[in-house]
Amino acid sequence: MRSMWGLFTKKCTQCRDIATLVNNACVLKDCGISHCAECTTEGTPTCTKCEDGYYLNPAPSGQQDICISCAHIPGCMECDTNGTCLICAPNASPSPTGGPQCVFCESITLGCATCVGETGTCTDCKQGMLLYNGQCLSCQSHCLKCLPDGRCLGCETGYYVSETQTCVKCMDNCAVCSSPTSCGSCAPGYFLSTANDTSTCLRCIENCAECKQVSSTSFECTECESGYYLDANVCTKCLPHCELCEAEFQCSACAQGFYLTLDTTSSPITMVCRECDSNCEICSLEKTSGQSVCEKAADGYYLTESKTVEKCIENCLSCDSGTQCNLAIDGYYYNSAKASVTQCPGGCHLCIEKKDAPGTPTCYECAPGYQMSSLNGTHTCASPNSSSGAKAGLITGIIITIIVLILVAIAVVFLIRLRKKMDREDALLHEQTTTLIPDDQEMDYQESEGP
Template sequence: MERYLHRALCVDACPEAFYHTSEMTCQPCSENCHLCTGPDHCLKCTSSYYVSDGVCVKLECGEGEVEDPDYDDCMACEEGCKKCVLYNPRHCLSCIEGFYNFQDGCYKYCPAKTYSVEEDMTCVPCEDSCVSCDEHECYWCETDFFLLEGECVSACPDGFYGNDDTNDCEECHLNCATCGGFEDDDCLSCNEGKMLENGECVAVREVCPVQTFLSDGDECVDCHPTCESCSGEEENQCTKCGKGRFLTLQQTCVSKCPAGSFASQRSGVCEACPRGCLQCLDAQHCSRCETSRKVQMFLQNGQCVKDCVRGYPAGQMCHSCAAGCSSCEKNATHCLTCDKPFLLHEHQCVDECPSAHTVQDRKCQQCPTACRECTPLGKCSGCEENHFLQEDLCVPSCAERFFEDAERGECLRCHADCALCNGPSSSDCDACIDPEATLHRGACSAPCPSHQYRDSTTGECKAALFQWLTGSCQTLLLHSDASDSSLEKDAPLWFCFSKRKKKHRRCCVCVCVCVCVYGSCVDGCPTGYYAEESKQRCEPCHASCHSCVGKQSQQCLTCKAHLFQEAKECVETCRHSHYGNAVSRTCEKCDPSCAECSDGGEDGCLSCVPGLVYLRTEGRCLPSCPEGYYHDSAQHTCESCHVSCKTCSGRLSQSCDSCYPGYELSEGRCESGCDPGQHPVIKGSGIACQECDSSCLECRGLGPSNCTVCPAQAILEAGGRCLLCCHPEEDEDFATPQQDCCNCTETRGQCILSTNLPFRKEEEEEARGNLTIFIIASVLLVLGLVVVFFLIKHSRSKGAQSDLPPRGYTKLGSAGGFGSSSKYGGYTSSSSASHSGYTSSAGGRFQEAELVDISGHRSVTKEDEDDDDDDDEDIVYMGQDGTVYRKFRYGQLGEDEDELEYDDESYRFR
């Protein structure tokens, strides 16, 4: 067994705050580190520090927070605390504004038996026996005390009696020296010359003395010593008791009335307390209520009630709600309903609702997202800046077939002809609803008939011209002569060429419903471009657009692959309350409960709208936290209770509100009568104790998922299991590493669940990498050989067709009009010209096309040759870069033909 040297001693394992080295020694961890595996790899820090990148960092808590020694995190102080004491968040050192300081606590209102001092926001205690007071006098005394001239006395002086109803000292009847009430028969003693008889002071006459009774033998016999007057000599034959004693129903005199009754100063009798009252001062003032499993009674204003009125229960008493609050829970300021005319907003009673809220059932309800104003039914009537009202909702951009009216802040419907628009008129269209319609100056018109185009100035349909020109050109947008300078520079497409040695030129003009792309006339722009009507050209879209209707970033139709489409704009990140759909690549709205989200489901929230709390473990926003969680008011999240609690008010083990079966709540902790390492099990009417699982030090039930305290080096995860830290490498101390483990590199005392995967050594990884490279190279080599084989086979099949005429270029026709063609030297001449991958059809429209093999496949007749000889022409074609090249006639020269003059001319389009 390995042993390690530690301070000149050999030990089996290094102690806490030390780690073992390869030299078999124990070395100290870094400063403030409690558990580590190396000098720069701390796993657990001392109190007030947390682990960050393997080192311990000082915990800095904000206002209203204090260090949590159990979790190396910050926890909230008691409500109202600005700063509190470590280990005791209820011990306040200072209070936030609006709270009073009293005995290490902060209060919204000063507690009973104190009065407030506004100058320094403190609560000052009243005199010991006073319940309610100010700095000058007492107004209400404790039980068994009476108010006399602003002070509390335990007994009223002679001539006064204690009024139990008002707890005041009041004057006796003038015949009485002392009394129990204000009537003349309430005397307890008489002035000189008077004698007491049945409570009245009468003139002295011959009677039996006090504490005697007249027997049947007309003798005065002594009463029992406890009786002042009696009907017999037994203890239970008293008829009246002396001072300080009270007559019970059993006719005995006692100094303290039994439970369920009170000593009536007026009658001197023990009278029954009201129903449900265990102890009382009088018939109207209960001091303690009965409690049982079936019935829970609470003390409120001297009465025992089942439900607190205008208050909330705490312990066995009802505490009053704050001013304006008609019902509350948890504390005085957590209102449920409000007095009129107040309105309920976030559990506070306010004079009026804040902006973006509406009143419904005397409650402030938040308007939908981006609403500035809304109706009680939750329909928007006004929107925030940069939002528009559409169908009772506020949207950042209007839907299709609507446009944004910035002045009214509304989305108004486009004209029926428009798919996209910027105004209500039929001439405000940006795109047409009819895909065949033509957009001209914002108006959508039916398409022109075949062989016609729409004039960009007048909007009228005119005959489309595409022909060879000679002589006058007035009707073809050209000047009267046919020289180079005669060409209209604004014509959509033009190019010229010469015929052999002749000096005159012939020009081709494209006049159609078209635009110019790389020198070609097309009737639709390719992806990434839009038709700029004023220039009759295809202009590039904004860099963010994949397709568009204009150059602006707000005119996209589709987006680049890495962007999301939001209305007509392409963005990297969707706006608030929206998320990017990775499939449709659009920004879609989150669930109504989410302020931010990762998808559109109700369990995809990242944060919540006001009024809801975030349950991070499920990604949901809820009205309140479920069982086993508590509401963190600072973060508006549901955090897990300590595993020993069923419900709680905080994360600590002493913050429990209720417990699991077999446990009892004691000062905020859930405790059982079992020994450490055992848990209670209910059997019949009794409770037995069983051993915890071997992975737990303490637990709340059977199995490894009910741990509450873990052994050293193990961390308690939220599911109740004790797990070790994940090990990136195989550790000799762990022969079989467990699958589930805690990621201790990022934790602050909480278990971040991970999976411990086996890692291979570097030599194994290198060998596997070399094998992978070899396999990939072999597959690529085989595929390459297959491709070469098919290419050779294909070329041989081409060679078998050597008797066919050579391939050529498409040749421009000589005759005006559409559809005419001629054959020459095995090459086709046609009015369907191919340019830059676009082919013109008889209808004047251009579609994207591949290069077509136009080799002739029939013999050329003599008649054909004669026809072509009359009007021999050059061949014009266009390169992909937009340059127009002139080629010469094809085939062999005839005997009577002169040798051609070859000038290598080219023309580039603007």
């Protein structure tokens, strides 16, 4: 048996299959698969293990396996290299029925921000809501924290808690106050003036983000808004698409979608911002070529090995190649059985393909007005009003039927009474006619009526 290490020289003499021996050292083989830690390079490169924070996603036959970030597992914060979620995010709960490994708290309890356990017991609600008896109840308008009886304990910026524990608006442009006439601090772009023993928020100079009062009647700007620089208490605009500069021709950072480069044709020579190539979100200047190089593609596009930008398949938000999809747009999921992006089932806002059933979607977040239900490990979304709507329709039908039957009964009774009335009138008429005829005529009449 050959030893992997020299006995005395401490030099490597043999490497594992995943590495190549170079100058008595093992160098991992490069299989050209992003975020792959170990792979085989015999024939078609095949990844066998991904880097930490990524998991191996088996691709359909004929396609290359890829390493996908754990962040692409809905609601998952940490996973192993096999794609099994180890820890769900605070706003999600482990699924007890299979399907998606983590189910968002919001889908279990409306308005829930954090939850625990397989049942998804809500532990905290979103801002402006109160956790009460396992449900999230809305506080009053502009209230961030409240009591079960509706009284407010804390308000949004620009409001204060009144004596009646409701949220009342501060004076105009005031961020923090304790009464409608007293301001503690102003909103960005305004400064607090205390002239004449009254506090008011006055506008700083145009495009100033922060300023301070130097006397009861004057102030000075301390920081300008993004894209402007301070010059003699005036905020002056930087060069086009420049986000940070210290002077007109001293740009140090560009806006997203632009890169910083030297313009040698201008006088004086300045640093300017040039636009990245189409569908590139972040790019930089390559010093050797003097050209821009894309570092991050825009949503729906991916970077090739040669740093060119190509489009993902339709309805795909993030991908590493043109034949697969890491993350689909809302309402769609990647169908590995068809190698395409398919629409989620009705009522489902976010869904994912079941790990053990390629081509079968399972929902992990329902659309507004729908609630999640599970059957055989598959999550679906149904309208909570669907059953009540059906019951309401049934009740309405029963009521209409009863009304029709009552009307028919009334009609029958009316006809019977009408018939009896007509019979009585006929009998009365006959009696009156008989009374008016004399006896001898009656005999003749009876004889004429006889056989």
